[in-house]
Amino acid sequence: MPPRAASQILDALVARRCEIRGDEAVRKVYPDAKVATEEDWRTEYEDAIISVKVVDDVGAAIAHIEHYGSHHTEAIISEDPVSVERFFTEIDSAILLHNASTQFADGGEFGFGGEIGIATGKFHARGPVGLEQLCSFKYQVRGSGQTRP
Secondary structure, eight states: OOHHHHHHHHHHHHHTTOEEEEOHHHHHHOTTSEEOOHHHHHOOOSSSEEEEOOOSSHHHHHHHHHHHOOSSEEEEOOSOHHHHHHHHHHOOOSEEEEEEOGGGOSTTTTTSOSOOOOOOSOOOOOSSOOTGGGOOOOEEEEEEEEOOO
């Protein structure tokens, strides 16, 4: 992502009182960011905090997500269809978003009611088992910059 675009995104987040934590490359573009620690990459904050890392390519992004992610919801912001398809193919998460906010990852947005159970571990079957019980879903959402208030 070009430095100008990164600064614009981070400025918009800070304007909404989001705390930015970043790696060295982020801090060069956005010096007010706090230094991201190893623990930051593993943490899902229940607050307005984001940890940002600059990677060289989509392969490095996928490796970072596979190492630190929860396999629940992941997003890519990109105009490169090859990168988006690789991201959607190689990331093993329940919900993948392209150019849309991860805030859309809840039951109401998917038509399942207000909230759905969240589980990121491997599941096992109980009772009578057929093909339907052995299948899980991988939702792929393609957007054009949508956010959720």
